[in-house]
Amino acid sequence: MVTRDIRSTPAAPPRPTGSSSRGAVDSRRLPLYAPGEIDVPFVVMGSAEVIPRDTFWEEHSHPTHELLWNRRGASSATVGRRVWTITPTLGLWIPAGTRHSGWTPAGTWHRAAQFGVHAVPQLSDGPVAMEVTPLLRLLLDRLDTEELAPEARSRTEAMVLDLLAPARNELILQIPESPLLAPVVAAVRENPADTTTLAVWAARLGVSTRTITRAFRAETGLGFSRWLATARVQHAITMLARGEEIDDVALRVGYHSASAFGAAFRRITGLSPGRFRSL
Incomplete structure (x- = not known):
């Protein structure tokens, strides 16, 4: 080494x-x-x-x-x-x-x-x-x-x-730096099943939903919903890689059904959760 x-x-x-x-x-x-x-x-x-x-x-x-x-x-x-x-x-x-x-x-x-x-x-x-x-x-x-x-x-x-060739899909999450978004980032990274909506976050932080959306796009290139889905998928992948059941993983990262989780997972990774786990 x-x-x-x-x-x-x-x-x-x-x-x-x-x-x-x-x-x-x-x-x-x-x-x-x-x-x-x-x-x-x-x-x-x-x-x-x-x-x-x-x-x-x-x-x-x-x-x-x-x-x-x-x-x-x-x-x-x-x-x-x-x-x-x-x-x-x-x-x-x-x-x-x-x-x-x-x-x-x-x-x-x-x-x-x-x-x-x-x-x-x-x-x-x-x-x-x-x-x-x-x-x-x-x-x-x-x-x-x-x-x-x-x-x-x-x-x-x-x-x-x-x-050696770049991947067609990459699983990357940009972490915002602004103090405004710090509470949102901390909550999601600690608990990806957190169900706090954009409107509730805006009320807690004393700003408009548009302000939060602009801040996310400026710092990550993604809107709040897409950033949240990416953060959840990153957590889910670790659990799927250990062989945990798809239904259980879906609930633990904030989705009420395996189908909703599967749709979000495919948008981020290009694969279904089942296909990913079989690789």
């Missing part, structure tokens, strides 16, 4: 709905590196870990580009005010030197691949969701688990680089 792994007392990060344990949260502190600060000898190097307890990864950065995905379960990574959901089919490409933190629920089979900046072109200026296809997973597994001759390894690495 190119980074150190130091466990420390957790800084009480927010725990998403559906978190599997009421016990302590592991907190991992990693270094901050500039791009290429460490001259690594590899093109691609992978790692895998089944996460034993809910784990918060404090803000850090790598000297290498990083691809995150999961063999099992769903997790999240935060860059600035943006939160990406990571699944077995939807990974996240993080350019070298990009500061990010993460949340990985207990039981997640966490995968990561580091890419040397000397050998890999910059795929994007910032983080981008990536398609993790069955073929890409097989090739990355081959690099991690097989003793390959130099020529075979080079061919496999070249195929990996050729398969």
